Amino acid sequence: MSVNAVRLPVHEAGRESSSQSALSECVSRTVRRYLADIGDTECSEGLHALVIREVEGPLLREVMAFHEGNQSRAATALGINRATLRKKLSQHGML
Template sequence: MKEHTLEECVRQTLERYFKDLEGETTSGVWEMVLSAVERPMLEVVLGRAQGNQSRAAEILGINRNTLRKKLDHYQIKA
């Protein structure tokens, strides 16, 4: 079984998204993709850190205050 990188999965999903549009115009792809990736990433990492925001921020490589803002933005309970 071939392993897929996250990058390959994102690329394939975007290609399929644009194909499914069948020529229709779209906008806001940047925000759509960031939201679609950022929310589950935060949820999974926070789970891995057993709800410890300091540890989750460390895993993500971001400041704890930045993590808190993102959790608030997505209404994710720590």
């Protein structure tokens, strides 16, 4: 498990292993619910693209807020370079 991952208490882990991080469990639960809701209907942009699009914006917003708008510190926390962060912020209308 990575240093920043949080383990779910066993009673909240449900069907998943208690070693799964809270973030991973949240994604698993949400994807299961989404797939159950759409059934056999195909996602026009592809499920991977949909999840990345839906997750990346809030991730960037939260990391930028945590680092009080400091792009260099936010980029370091995200493990990407500052130019990549700026590109992603621009794509999400956050610049």
